Amino acid sequence: MARTAVAYSNFVPNGSVADSSLTAVALNPGTGNGHTIAKAVPELTVLRVAVGATGGNITVKAGQTPPALAAGQGDLVVNVTANTISWIGPFESGRFLQNDGSMLVDVAAAVVPGTITALKVPRNT
DSSP states (O other): OOOEEOOEEEOOTTSOOOGGGSOOEEOOOSTTOSEEETTOOGGGEEEEEEEOSOOEEEEEOOOOTTTOTTGGGOOEEEEEOTTOEEEEOOOOHHHHOOTTSOEEEEEOGGGOSEEEEEEEOOSOO
């Protein structure tokens, strides 16, 4: 299977965002499947992961050199708990940016069903 694209939802500076207005995507499990965030800005990216009855690992893949000069630090693996919403990030470009400008996120099969949302935090107002 191919990776599933996750489009950014934007936080609103000096405002609020309704949870129902976020662009959530169903979790796509399996190594090499997972998700891609195109034109990623890791330092401004926060992932919202909502999982159902079973927890498991969410893996933000290390980037490629270049541009990710710190990719040697490896993947970031976060264990998410069942029936919760987890917030992961922000991230470092120097560790997680792929050479096509994307970020890659893998999901353990046990975590499904659930959703993932990529939120972009505004730098200023």
